[in-house]
Amino acid sequence: MAERTAIDARGAFCPEPLMKLIATFQLIEIGDEIEILTTDKGSVNDIPEWVSKVGHTMGDVTEMGDHWSVVVIKAK
Amino acid sequence: MESQPLYILLCSEQHEKIQMAAMMAAVAAVSERKVYVFVSMGAIIPFGKTTDLADRYKGGVFSDLLIEKKAPDAIELFKQGKRLGDLTLNPCSMVMDILAWDDGDLIDDLFDEPLGLTKFLSDAETGQFITL
Numbered sequence: 001m002a003e004r005t006a007i008d009a010r011g012a013f014c015p016e017p018l019m020k021l022i023a024t025f026q027l028i029e030i031g032d033e034i035e036i037l038t039t040d041k042g043s044v045n046d047i048p049e050w051v052s053k054v055g056h057t058m059g060d061v062t063e064m065g066d067h068w069s070v071v072v073i074k075a076k
Numbered sequence: 077m078e079s080q081p082l083y084i085l086l087c088s089e090q091h092e093k094i095q096m097a098a099m100m101a102a103v104a105a106v107s108e109r110k111v112y113v114f115v116s117m118g119a120i121i122p123f124g125k126t127t128d129l130a131d132r133y134k135g136g137v138f139s140d141l142l143i144e145k146k147a148p149d150a151i152e153l154f155k156q157g158k159r160l161g162d163l164t165l166n167p168c169s170m171v172m173d174i175l176a177w178d179d180g181d182l183i184d185d186l187f188d189e190p191l192g193l194t195k196f197l198s199d200a201e202t203g204q205f206i207t208l
Contacts, residue, residue: 015103016148019156022106026160046103053107 002073003028007036009043010067017043018050021072025056030074033059039067047072081110081203083196089118091135091150093208095142098150098157100206105161112203113154114196115187116168119208120175123151123167123183154186166191 005024009017017038024034038044044061047070051058059071082104086097097113105111115123122132133139133150141147157163167182169190179187 013145013147015099015153019102019106019148019153019160022160023156050103050107 002031002033004033004035004071007034010037010039012038012040014040014042014046016040018046021047022050025072025074028074030076033071033073035059035069035071037064037067037069041068044068044070079107079109081112083200083203083205084111084113085196085200085205085207086113086115086119087117088208089121089134091133091139091142094119094122094133095147095150095153097208098153099148101163102153102157102161105157105163108161110203111157111161111163112196112199113163113165114168114191114193115165116171116193120167120171120177120182123186124177125181125183151183151186158186164188166196168193 005028007020007024009020017036017040021034021036028034036047048058051072056075057073059073062069084097084101086094088094101111101113121127154163154165165187167187167190169192172178172190
């Protein structure tokens with residue numbers, strides 16, 4: 001069963017949320033998910049762009065008031 | 077299709093330009109692009125091992141804001157790019173000679189061998205070239 005890892009990157013500026021996401025990707029298995037919380041609106045666009053470029057899978061992107069929740073699934 | 081390599085010629089000692097170079101290098105490297113950064117002229121000074129941390133970066137208002145707001149440190153971004161992607165940093169052999177520096181004078185675990193400008197320019201013909 002897929003596991004979900006949470007990263008709280010609220011308050012971090014670009015490109016730190018993406019870099020934290022990628023560092024964590026190296027520690028999880030294919031099919032596992034990462035949920036990253038971010039206050040950086042640029043990362044809300046940048047993370048899906050990176051996911052598309054390198055061939056992973058996007059999950060839900062949810063606005064949570066003062067931050068966003070972005071879910072990514074490791075596909076390879 | 078494989079992405080073009082990215083070549084960054086970093087000459088400025090200005091914090092904003094070093095930060096931009098680090099951001100581009102790190103993001104491109106983790107996006108499965110080969111990245112080569114050639115550090116020359118005054119840009120090498122912040123990478124000195126003995127450079128005072130509090131005085132590492134030169135800049136104006138925006139440099140102060142980057143530090144005050146705790147934006148990711150440029151040198152840490154370069155290190156992340158190397159660790160997580162295919163990123164090569166070379167110090168310019170000419171500036172190393174002028175400063176009488178060797179590898180031991182540079183921050184640990186960041187740089188590859190000193191490189192000449194001719195070789196860097198020759199290699200860069202195959203990719204996208206950015207100067208800062």
